[in-house]
Amino acid sequence: MMSVLASDTRRDMEIRRYPVLVYTLVPLAALVLQAWLPRVLGRFAWFDLPLVVTVYFALGRRSPVQGTLLGAFMGLFEDALSHHAIGANGIAKTLAGFLAASVGVCIDVENHTIRLALNFLLSLMCSGVYLFIYRFLLALDLDWSWMAELCKALGNSVIALFLFPLLDRTQIRD
């Protein structure tokens, strides 16, 4: 077991550290499950596991750079699995990772209500950014259902409520 990064900032005690295995396998598992579960759940797959994992690690690491890079990786990976332009999800999740990490510096990320609200708001923001990129930046036709996005945001919040405490157990404690 080894930590991902050495603690070298003034927020040593606040930054969470995880085993390398968790830091690599959890995002990968999220991507695989996101690709596989919709086949099982059909149209009731109201969640975005890569976004939840991005938000979790961004909040935990409290590093906007790491949040940005992780968000970009997750988003680009999701785009690559779809048939849409590669980059739309990437930009949305890059912003989500950056914002989550920036907010994580200022607030108590242990609070369940804050986690729930953050996931809900960041999910909606991601959807909004995705829509903006498609309709305005790329000027492409895209049917949109805000109800589905609302359901997805709620689903993300509920999943985060159960997943975050589970992932908390994997962190390295001094």
Add this chain to the structure above:
Amino acid sequence: MEPFFVRYRNLLVLLLVLLAQIIGLAVQVRRTAAGRNLLDTQDGPGVRLIRLWAEGIVSPPERLIHGSKIGSVQIWQDYLDLRHVREQNQDLQKTIDRLRLEQASLLEDARQGQRLQALLDFQQKYVYKTVAAQAIGASGSDQSRILYLDKGKDFGLEPDMAVIVADGIVGKVREVFPHTAQVLLISDQTSGAGVILETTRTRGILRGNAAGQVLIVGILADQRIQPGEKVLTAGGDQIFPRGLPVGVVEKVVRDPDRDAFIDIFVKPAAHLDRLDEVVVITSTLPRFSTEQEKDLATSETLKGPEVEQAKAQKKAAEIMAERLPSLIDPKLPLDQQPLHDTSLPTSVPHVPQAIHPDRFTPGSAIMPDLSNTKGKEGTDSATPAKPAGQKTAAADPSSPGLAAKKGSATNLAAPPAKTEHKPGEPLRRNP
């Protein structure tokens, strides 16, 4: 300069990452001559490489999950849950027999159809070669309704091949990787398939919407289009062969953007949310495949004599119908033939009661005086008609209609056996 980069490191990294992705997006979009932006239907080499890597990372775990799921399900289905299998087997055997009978009777029509098509130079494509594949994954996004198959270029799959299941069409192959393939479902917004309504023969383009529903767009308002009508592939898109089931019309709504047009929501015949095994049509040719030919030959061998017998019986019935036109009406189905018509009266109608009875009245005890009837011939039609009717019926006893008339005439002619009649009283009907 160093303090600036250190101070704004986070923002600079964010901007760099965003800028790189925006440039990447711009490369993938092209502007058409009409001024509209479109995504490239075929990915460029760079984009394809990224997709290949992503698919290469995700598909092994997906195969593993799918394989373990199939294994456990198969153990349950093949070894543990075998109730009612014998009954099902018997039912299936009966179904096979029935289908073979139908197939043998349709064989000649099919061959004739092929000959005529060849004569008319009309290239009706038949499904010639297929590859069965398992759906192992999806894109994971509502905006992209994509399915991943466990077979790719190694099994001869190519872009734009039709993907179907037994119930109906599923989509088309979009991208092919060495060991997997990407299928664009018909419920995706960017999909398109030429379809035709079975009854009204209205043609349209099938596509999906944001909610994953399937609809036919750009159709002029038509009152004849009703829910429940079947939708089939039209065959004009060069992807799906003609006549494959697509689904049924679920509802018809007015196009919100164009007044004169309607949108037809279709309930897909294939369960797009629960796809497991699919079939990719890898080849279509203007003739039957070897397997189909073999199957037809088997049907002909097994059920040919029965079909011939059924045809002979049908022919005999037709000959009978020609000879006895009153027995069988060729325009009516069997259960509505006159002989089977129970609504017709079976007994002879009663003679109306005479208002002014005389000696010619049926049932009258007074013998008619023929010398007095000479001047009345032609005015009283009932009396002279009786012998004529009797004569005709006797001449052709095989005719049931005439036989009925004969019976009627006999009844009319028969004297009342035990009727008491008092002079001056009106005659009573003889039951």
